[in-house]
Amino acid sequence: MLISLDLSDNFLSGEIPELIIKLKNLEILHLFSNNLSGKIPVALSTLPHLQVLQLWSNKLSGEIPNDLGKHNNLTVLDLSTNFLSGRIPEGLCSSGNLFKLILFSNSLEGEIPKSLSACKSLRRIRLQENGLFGELPSEFTKLPLVYFLDISANKLLGRIDSRKWEMPSLQMLSLARNSFLGGLPDSFGSDNLENLDLSHNQFSGAIPDKFGRLSDLMQLNLSKNKLSGEIPDDLSSCEKLVSLDLSQNKLSGQIPASFSEMPVLGQLDLSHNELSGEVPANLGKEESLVQVNISHNHFHGGLPSTGAFLAINASAVTGNNLCSGDKTSGLPPCRRMKSPLWWFYVACSLGALVLLALAAFGFVFISGKRNSELKRVENEDGTWELLFFNSKVSKSIAIEDIIISMKEENLISRGKKGASYKGKSITNNTQFILKKTNDVNSIPPSEVAELGKLQHPNVVKLFGLCRSNKGTYVVHEYIDGKKLSEVLRNLSWERRQQIAIGIAKALRFLHCYCSTTVLVGYMSPEKIIIDGKDEPHLIASLPGLLCVDDTKCFISSAYAAPETRETKDISERSDMYGFGLVLIELLTGKCPADAEFGEHGSIVKWARYCYSDCHLDVWIDPMIRGNASINQNEMVETMNLALQCTATEPTARPCANEVSKTLESALKTSSCVLGLKFPSSLF
Known part of the structure; x- marks a missing residue:
């Protein structure tokens, strides 16, 4: 009796056979990351026990079977990154248990089905990069458990401020690259928003002051709209804000002086607006601010002498009436007021130069x-x-x-x-x-x-x-602690969760919020230091500094992504592969360098096999197996994420931002998988 079939991450081609209709007891089907083509078999709609269907990253075409979900018990559906067309079927959530709907990067069209508005079990929705059109269904903005909603890069339109937003769990919302218009709502019904992207639309009016109440907000992108009025001073209350992009609008007034006090702001883009006045003298005093663009406004006066503006690129300040004391900015030098005591200042300057010359033999x-x-x-x-x-x-x-x-x-x-x-x-x-x-x-x-x-x-x-x-x-x-490899076996599941989330946050920061690409190179327990509070500290590097530790480089590394072993193509995606290996190691206690995986050959293939066909007791680390408080659903969800991160094809791996949000949301709630009943073979 076959209840789980995993042939993912291979080189399978051709069509999915209609004979799959004979697998009446099938609950989980993983065929993702292959070269499968043709249509999705209608036979899949008739499998009464089917819960998890993942066909992402293939070459499937045609329409999604119209009855998919009506006779199944779907909980997870991922058909992303294919060539699917037609409309989204109405019955996908007929089971009442669907919590993950992933259909991005296809050619789907039509309106978002109204039936999804009644799917209260949904937690994660990704419909971006399709051809969906029309307005949002009236109840679609009242889904209580959704924490991740991305419907960007479609043809959606209408106003969003005329409806009520009641999404208390929402952490990530992207409506970017659509045709929404009108004003922005004061609230999206959530105090947990971390990432809000409303860019590339036709929103107008003022930026709501109440956005300043989003205390967890880390990324806000309102660029390429028609917003007007002044920048709310209240935005500086978002003390976790790392990236703020208000470029290409019609904003006026001055830069709020309170922006100088934002503790972790790293990227600020105010370019192509109608802002005026002087740039606040203390803007950029915080070391976190590394990337600023204020070009094409009406600013005047001198640039601040803070770190963010020293040696700033000329393109980031052009189109204003600014001056600077730094030649690299491309701005004219600031004129200094003449004084009757000019000769005194000259004499003092010459004296200082003499003193510096006398001190030239020093080393500072x-x-x-x-x-x-x-x-x-x-x-x-x-x-x-x-x-x-x-x-x-x-x-x-x-x-x-x-x-x-x-x-x-x-x-x-x-x-x-x-x-x-x-x-x-x-x-x-x-x-x-x-x-x-x-x-x-x-x-x-x-x-x-x-x-x-x-x-x-x-x-x-x-x-x-x-x-x-x-x-x-x-x-x-120096971090007072030990390498993860030295302490991993003695850690509880809760402590391993904390470490996984911390590493994911570090990767999100390095990949998403740094002006220069910063990589880890090999994400291994040797590069992760655990302090006395179980907080992980990651050793990062630029591409030319990838061997700052004593691990072997490139080809010989057990943590190297497949593409790096021959091409040495280090990238954000290879970092994610290494992170997936670390997740597997946190779950299983096994090291990728160990030669104990038999016919499977590698820890990834062994993990895929165990995930689909083994008792959970077979692959979970014996050191945490006996803990009665462990939530098995959390472990299954974490292993699923680890296997996505270790996909052979780099483009099929999730990005650091997505992984971080998935981990934080999945591990914060013990009932993350809702009514999902995994087959007994998994436990």
Whole structure:
């Protein structure tokens, strides 16, 4: 009696046979990530026990069977990334248990079925990148459990402010790239919104002040609309806001001075509006702000002398009446008022230059860009240079501290790429880690400095780079803890959940909110440090610094994505593959490098097999198996996510933003899978 069939992530081609109608007891069918073509068999509509149907990332065409869902017990339906056309069937939620509906990246058309408005079990809806048209059904904005709703890149229209939004669980909402018009609603019925994207529409009127009450909001995109009026000062109350894009509207007035106090704001785009006045002098004083665009407005006066505006790209400030003291901005120099005491200031300046010249034999001088500081000293080993990315750290660590740290008693590990040492400042006991790395001369200094500016609680801070004739070394913060590989087997399921969410947050920050692409390269337990509070700290890097730890690089790494083993094509998607492996390891306790997977050959193939055909007790880590409080649905959902992350085809893997939201939502609620009854073979 076959109840679960998983042939996903292979090279299957041809059509799905109609003979599948004979599998009357089938509950789970996974055929995703293949090369299957033709139509979805109508026979699938007749399988009475079918709950989970995942056919994503194939070449399927034609219409979705009209009766799909009417005679099934569907809970999960994912047909995304195919060539499907026609309308979305009305009966998909006939079971009353459908909680995940994923149909994005097809050619579906027609209106969103009104029947979905009555599907109160829905939690996750992704219909983006299709040809859907018409207005939103009247009750579609009152689904109580939906936490993720993406209907972007369609042809939807109408007003959204004339309806009532009652979606208390909503965390992510994207209506981008449609034809919605009218004003913006004051609320979407949720205090949990983290990501709101209403860009590329025809919204008009003012930005609601009440958006400032969204205390969990991390990303707000209202660009390419017809919004007018002033930017609400209340937006600065969104203390978790990382990315704010209000570009290409008709906004007027000044930049709220309170924006200077936003603690984690990293990206701010106000370009192509009608804003005026002076740029707030303190804007960019927070180190988090790394990317600003205020071009094509009516600003006047000088640019702030804060880090965000030092060496800013000329295209980000053009189209205004601004001046600057930095030549790289492309702006004219700011004129200084003449004073009767000009000769006194000249004399003082000359005196200062003389003093600087006399001090030239010293080893400290400050570079003028992005708060970086360079120290240089000569000793018996030759010339040592230490480039800092933070002035506070520069005052704490001296080159002598670096040199002293490279002693055997401070050795942490030794690998093919060099040794790692633990160091400590003589003056104030600041601790750091020193690791030898490959040559970074080919990387633009601005990109290296960008890595040094990263500020996230789950990302290890890079203090600086040190060069000498002995090589190049990375200096990063010391975390009082142990590698995940050293503590994993002793962790409870709850602690493993916390670690998984923390790593996902770090990846989301690196991939989505940094102005320069920052990668991990190999997402492995060796690159994750767990502190005393079970918080993970990820060691990240730029493409040229991917071997800052002692793990083997590229081909020989057990955590390398398939595409990196031959092409060395490191990308965000390869990071996600490594994260999927870490999730599998957190669940099973098994290491991808272990040679214990028999005929399956790899941990991924073994996990896919176990997920579909094994008792849960077979693949779950024995160290957490006996915990009576464990929610098995959480584990099944987490393993499902891990297998998506480890898809062979990179484009089939979810992005960091999606993974983070899925993990947080799935693991926060013990009933995430609702009425889903997995077959007994899974437990």
